[in-house]
Amino acid sequence: MATAASRSGRRRGGGDDEDDRTAAMRRLRVLSLHLQDPSPSSEAGLAPAACAAAGRRRATGGADAAAALAAYLRGRHRDTQARVFEFFLSRPDLQTPVEMSTAAHRELCFRQLCALVREAGVRPLSLMANDPAEYFAVMEAAGGADISLGVKLGVQYSLWGGSIINLGTKKHRDRFFDRIDNLDYPGCFAMTELHHGSNVQALQTTATFDPVTDEFIINTPNDGAIKWWIGNAALHGKFATVFARLILPLQGKGGDPADMGIHAFIVPIRDLDTNAVLPGIEINDCGHKIGLNGVDNGALRFRSVRIPRDNLLNRFGDVSRDGKYTSSLPTINKRFAATLGELVGGRVGIAYSSVGILKVSVTIAVRYALLRQQFGPPKKPEISVLDYQSHQHKLMPMLASSYAFHFATRYLVDKYSEMKKTNDEDIMADVHVLSSGLKAYITSYTAKSISVCRESCGGHGYAAVNRFGALRNDHDIFQTFEGDNTVLLQQVAGDLLKQYQEKFKGGTLSATWNYLRDSMGTYLSQPNPVTSRWEGEDHLRDPNFQLDAFRYRTSRLLHSVAARLQKHSKTLGGFGAWNRCLNHLLTLAESHIESVILAKFIEAVKRCPDEKTRELLKLVCDLYALDRIWKDIGTYRNVDYVAPNKAKAIHKLADYLSYQVRLVAQELVDAFDLPDLIIRAPIGMQSEAYAQYTQHVGF
CATH class of the missing domain: 1.20.140.10 (Butyryl-CoA Dehydrogenase, subunit A, domain 3)
Known part of the structure; x- marks a missing residue:
């Protein structure tokens, strides 16, 4: 080890001083180059980026490239969305201001929905029944005008209307369809309770059949069973689809009541003419929320509310006049799965x-990032x-x-x-x-x-x-x-494990998971020591490598979590083992979904008919794939799927692709084809952003 005296002597030496100054200048030059050229290194062969003196700059192709890309993204329902945009643009009185009270926002949101249906002539329920893709396009466009409007539309048509279409039978559609479609019958979807949201099978609200009057009696047995967060309930809903336990008296063992599981019932909650809350029903407002205050969420309590037997949505289970239950599905679990599957x-x-x-x-x-200097x-x-x-x-x-x-x-x-x-x-x-x-x-x-x-x-x-x-x-x-997202990811993981078991029983895999047929065997073998070291750009940008990497990760996660569950179930039981492995299961589900997303992106790139647009999409797809691989590089390194030099090359190329995408960033966002009505933010406008921003505060 050098002594203090020897270090001091070296500092006094002219040659050493020169070396230090040279090193310092070299670091300054590297920093300067970083500011001028954000590419990962000069080895990538990029010229320094010109300063954005005029704010935004376009790559070669400019507006033409954006237009070609927009045409490919647009889809067959873009004209429908354009009509929605144009309608709200023509009606300033229906545009949502930046600041407004909860009460005013709710009133405006209902007016927006009424105008969309009754003045613009949109029939969302008909669209959902006949062309779901066009319905979702309308929902997206309405949400662009105001997210509260998009959600309120979804409550009325996806949930309340959807329950009639999907869980009811012809008698329900004949009675309700047109009146829901034209907003004569605004309604709610009363599933969530104060104590139960995700665990729908544990809902406590009851619907007890009365064979004497041929009615169901809807009851809230305790405070935990109060229906909570019900959209449209606080102000505008006239009906509710209520999810409750169907109880048949004297049908159980020993003459006890029989619980037939969760079913859906149509319950009127307000008078159609006066809007007064009906007897036996208590409605309270859930109050101001952190968002979506255009939607009137309420809480519902039922006190022996009687409804006709025909108000049971009876597609998957029915009760006859004499109180006999019939269903084409043999068990409560199968009926429950079919009910939720339709929603x-x-x-x-x-x-x-x-x-x-x-x-x-x-x-x-x-x-804004292109504008701001x-x-x-x-x-x-x-x-x-x-x-x-x-x-x-x-x-x-x-x-x-x-x-x-x-x-x-x-x-x-x-x-x-x-x-x-x-x-x-x-x-x-x-x-x-x-x-x-x-x-x-x-x-x-x-x-x-x-x-x-x-x-x-x-x-x-x-x-x-x-x-x-x-x-x-x-x-x-x-x-x-x-x-809830955590619960939904567990459903994905559970299905993957089910498919995994089927694979080893000789069964077939469903369409979304069929890639596992090829990769299931791969996780048991060691990665190829040759390909794990390939670092050329052509290899890293090959969609086969990218997709294989995503799928390999999913396969290894699936195999390892299956082994862990089997091990822990011996001592902890099934529920305890699942809980012990929960984070592993969530990671598995996310990995699988990323594999599906990448596969669909790659397919979309291949389908693109225009060569220049296809090249642009390929660039974006490569960035998506390599960025995701780099963010989880530890997983790939731990199993030697990627050698250290290859990991470094992936990082370097992801940086380079980020820079390349930056050069066409304006074209890429312009291709979303979002009108100013939808963007609205002054700093996000295509021109004169600062002028609009300053005008907003009075300059």
Whole structure:
């Protein structure tokens, strides 16, 4: 070890001083290059980025590239969305202001829905019955005008109307369909209770059949059974689909009442003419929320409320005049599964709408990052904040994810539409699990991303007019309703384990999971020591490598969690073992959903007919894939799927792709084709952003 004297002597030596100065200058030059050229290294062959003196800059192709990409993204229902946008643009009185009271927001939201149906001529329930994809497009467009409106529309048509279509029979559709469609019968979906939300089978509200009067008696047996958070209940709902335990007196063993499990019942809650709350029903307002205050959530208590026997939604189970129960399904569990299986449309809509909210947030953040200039090389103009590598790392993978989610949810909607047309049981099971996973994964990602977008816009992101606060608060509940995300991911994991067992029993795998046929054997073998070291760009950008990496991870997680569950179940039992492995199971579910998302993105890239648009999408897809692999690089390193040099190459290439996507970021957000009515944030407008922003506060 060198002594203090020897170190001092070296510092006094001219050669050593020169070496120190040279090293310091080299570090300064590297820092300067970082500010001018955010690419990972000069070895990538990139020229330094020009300063964004004019704020935004377009890559070659510019508006034409954005238009071509928008045409590919648009889908067959974009014209329907455009009509919704144009309607609200023509009606300033229906546009939601930045600040308003809860009462005013609720009144406006109901007027918006009435106008959309009665003036613009949109018939959401007919669309949902005949063309679900167009219905979801309308829901997304309405949510763009006001997320509260999109949710209120979903309560009226996906939930209240959907329960009539999916759980009722012809007599219910004949009586209710048209009046729900034209908003004569606004209604609620009364499933959640104070003590039970996700565990629907444990709901406590009862519906006891009275054979003397041929009626059901709806009761709230205790405070824990009060229906809670029921949309449309506080003000506007006239009916409610109430989920309750069907009780048949004297039908059980020894003459005790028989509990036939959870069924759905139509319960009038307000007078159609006077809007007065009906006898036996107590309604209270759930009050001001952290978001979605245009939706009137209420709590319902029932005190011996009598309804006709025909108000039982009897598709999966019926009660005759003499009190006999009949069903085509043999067990309570099968009836319950069939009932919930028919209600996945709401979950599909939430996933689809969440992507729309992510697009709005990313568009605002990217446009502002292109506009805002800060610092720069000495004696040169300031540069766009999106030219900083750190900013690219925040926003470019998020932009890539928006595209990935777009194609994944389009696929989900198509599968849902196919399910409704064919009633195929395999497709139904597929849609149930896929909608659970995509809803959970996308809404969680969007919730986190909105906060990142707000932070990336600095102080101006904190202004209410720039929308991040409202977007974050209104979207936050998407992680909870239509199924808590943690519970939904467990459903995905449970289905994967079921498929895993079927595989080793010689069974077949359903469509979404069929990739596991090939990769199930792979996790038992060691990774190829040659391919684990390949680090060339062509290899890393090969969709086969990317998809194999995602699927390999899922397969290993599936195999390892199955082994852990088997081990722990011997001492802890089934429930205890599941709980011991819960974090492992959630990681498995997320990994599988990411595999599905990437697969659908890759398919969309291959389908694109225009070569230049396809190349642009390929760039975005590669960034999505490699960013996700890098974020979980520890998993791949732990099993030697990726050698150290390959891990470094993945990181380096992900940086480079972030820079490349930054160069076309404006085209990518413009291709979302979101009108100013939907963006609204002054800092997110395509032109004169600062002028609109300053005008907002009176300049």
